Amino acid sequence: MKHLPKHLRPRWRYLAVTVESWPDADVDRGAFQRELWYAGQNLLGDAGSADADLTVLDFDFADGYGETVVRARRGHADAARAAVACVDEVNGHPVGVAVRGTSGTVRACEEKYLGRRGELFEQRKVAFENDRRAAHARNGDVDVRLDGSFVGATELDFE
Structure with missing residues (x-):
C-alpha cells in the first residue's frame, strides 16, 4: 500500500x-x-x-x-x-x-x-594522561575516549 x-x-x-x-x-x-x-x-x-x-x-x-x-x-x-x-x-x-x-x-x-532540550555537545581534542585524545564536552562535563570506551572527567582535570 x-x-x-x-x-x-x-x-x-x-x-x-x-x-x-x-x-x-x-x-x-x-x-x-x-x-x-x-x-x-x-x-x-x-x-x-x-x-x-x-x-x-x-x-x-x-x-x-x-x-x-x-x-x-x-x-x-x-x-x-x-x-x-x-x-x-x-x-x-x-x-x-x-x-x-x-x-x-x-x-x-x-x-x-517541556524543558527536554537536546543535549548540545562540543567535540574537541584534549590532553589526558599525557596523550592527545578525542573528547565530547557538555555542561561542564567531558567524556574522553579511551580504548574504545569513555572516561568521565571535568574541565578541572585538564588545567
Whole structure:
C-alpha cells in the first residue's frame, strides 16, 4: 500500500501538558488517555471529538508530577486545549492539568515547553594522561575516549 502524498496527509498540532496530583496518585498513560477522550466527548460531542482526534503520545508521571504531549488535528488546537482543561481526575485521583504551549512538531513541543532540550555537545581534542585524545564536552562535563570506551572527567582535570 502506498503512502498518501504529503499534501493529503493529516496535519497535527502538539500540546505540551503538565499534570499534577498527590504524590501517591497512580496515573498512567492509558488512564489519562481515557479521561481525555471522555472530556473531549462530553465537551465537543461525538463528531467534534472524532474531528479533534486527541491522542496522548508521550506520558511521564512520577511523585505527583508529570508531563505529556497531546496530539490534535490542525484547526482543532483550541478545542483540544479546552478538552484538556476539562480533565479533573484520573483513576479517582484529583489532577490539575495545564497546557504549556502548542507546537507543530513533537520535538519543538518537548524542547520549547517541556524543558527536554537536546543535549548540545562540543567535540574537541584534549590532553589526558599525557596523550592527545578525542573528547565530547557538555555542561561542564567531558567524556574522553579511551580504548574504545569513555572516561568521565571535568574541565578541572585538564588545567
